[in-house]
Amino acid sequence: MSTSPPCIAFAIETTLGNAVFLQNLKNAMARRNDILPVWLPIDEHADDLWEQLPLVRSRLSLRGGLRTRAALRRAVAQVPVRAAVVHTQRMAHLAHDFMSRVPSVISTDATPSGLEDYLRYYGLRSQHAGWVGRAKNALHRRTYAVAKGMLSFSEFTKGSLVKEYGVPDARIHVVWPSVDTGLWCPKPEGKPRDGVVRLLFVGGDLGRKGGELLLRWARETRLRGWQLDLVTSTTFEAPPGVRVHVGVQPNSPELIGLAQAADLFVLPTMADMSSWAIAEAKAAGLAVVTTPTGGVGELVRDGVDGQLVPVGDYAALASTLDTLVASPDTLRAMGQEARRMAVERMDLHTMCDRMLAFIRGVTGV
Known part of the structure; x- marks a missing residue:
C-alpha cells in the first residue's frame, strides 16, 4: 500500500534577496517527489485589508505576520499540511498558535542583534538596547522556542541564535546561499x-x-x-x-x-x-x-x-x-x-537534500 508524500507549507516573504531564495527553492523542489510543497509567498505590497490600516501598513513585520498567519490557516483548511517552513522569523511572530499545532521550522539570515550594522549604516537608533531591546529579545526567544528547528544562512547567525537567544545548537541547520550550479557555471x-x-x-x-x-x-x-x-x-x-x-x-x-x-x-x-x-x-x-x-x-x-x-x-x-x-x-x-x-x-540540489532531511527530522514527517 503506497502512502502519499507529506505536504509541507513554505511561507516565504518576498522582499529583497528572499525572492531569490523562494525562486531557487521552487526550482529545486520541482524535481522531487518525496514531498508536496505548498507555496505561500508573502508579498510586502499586497493590496489587502492590512495595507489599508494605517497602524499596520507602516510596519512590515506586523502586516507580514498577519499575512503569514492567514496564509497558513488557509493552507491547512485546503490540504493536509503536516509541517511548515516560515521565512523569516518576523513572519512567524504572530503564528505561535499555528506552530504549536503544526510542527514548523523557521528560516532566517539574521537576528535583531545581527542587524545592528544595518542600523548604524543608515544612521538609525539601536533597537537592541533598553526596554525595546529586551522586549524584542523576549519575543524572538518565544518564537524560536515554539519552532521545532531553525535554518540559518550563516554560522554567524547561528552563533547569535545560540548565544543570545538560547536556541540549542542541535536544533539549527546552516544553509548557505545556494544556486543551481548547472545553470550558474563557467563558460x-x-x-x-x-x-x-x-x-x-x-x-x-x-x-x-x-x-x-x-x-x-x-x-x-x-x-x-x-x-x-x-x-x-x-x-x-x-x-x-x-x-x-x-x-x-x-x-x-x-x-x-x-x-x-x-x-x-x-x-x-x-x-x-x-x-x-x-x-x-x-x-x-x-x-x-x-x-x-x-x-x-x-x-x-x-x-x-x-x-x-x-x-x-x-x-x-x-x-x-x-x-x-x-x-x-x-x-x-x-x-x-x-x-x-x-x-x-553551494549547490542548490545538494542543499535542498540536506535541508529537507533536517526539516523532516525535526518535524517528524
Whole structure:
C-alpha cells in the first residue's frame, strides 16, 4: 500500500534577496517527489485589508505576520499540511498558535542583534538596547522556542541564535546561499579574448553594498585594460570603463551572461548578513573580493578563491583590486577554486537534500 508524500507549507516573504531564495527553492523542489510543497509567498505590497490600516501598513513585520498567519490557516483548511517552513522569523511572530499545532521550522539570515550594522549604516537608533531591546529579545526567544528547528544562512547567525537567544545548537541547520550550479557555471568558450579584465558588481542598494567605493576606484585607479559591469536598481552617469545595468532579473540569461564573461566579482558591502550574489559568482567561476561583515566572509576563503578587505577601507580595496586586475593568472586560479567550492558547498540540489532531511527530522514527517 503506497502512502502519499507529506505536504509541507513554505511561507516565504518576498522582499529583497528572499525572492531569490523562494525562486531557487521552487526550482529545486520541482524535481522531487518525496514531498508536496505548498507555496505561500508573502508579498510586502499586497493590496489587502492590512495595507489599508494605517497602524499596520507602516510596519512590515506586523502586516507580514498577519499575512503569514492567514496564509497558513488557509493552507491547512485546503490540504493536509503536516509541517511548515516560515521565512523569516518576523513572519512567524504572530503564528505561535499555528506552530504549536503544526510542527514548523523557521528560516532566517539574521537576528535583531545581527542587524545592528544595518542600523548604524543608515544612521538609525539601536533597537537592541533598553526596554525595546529586551522586549524584542523576549519575543524572538518565544518564537524560536515554539519552532521545532531553525535554518540559518550563516554560522554567524547561528552563533547569535545560540548565544543570545538560547536556541540549542542541535536544533539549527546552516544553509548557505545556494544556486543551481548547472545553470550558474563557467563558460570559457564565451569569454572575450581581448585582454580586458572584467569586474562585476551586483547590488540593488548601491551605497550599502559598497558600490560607491568601487566607483571611486574606477575613477582613481591608474590601471588600464579593465571594465566594470555594475548591476543595480537605479541608473546614473558612470565614469569611463563602467557600464550600468538596471532591471536585470535574478537567474536571468543576462545576469548569468555577465557573470560568465567576468573575471572578478566585487562586493565591498558595508552591512550584510549573507549573499546569493557571491554564491552565483563563485558557481560561475569568479574570484571574489568582499568584506567580512555578518556571515559574508564565510563564503570566501581569503587568498584561495578571493580576498577579504576590511569594511569601509577604501585604501585596502583599491590596493587589492589593483593587484588582482594586474594578475590575470591569479584570477583564473582563484576562479577555479571558487567553482570547486561552489559545487561542493553551494549547490542548490545538494542543499535542498540536506535541508529537507533536517526539516523532516525535526518535524517528524
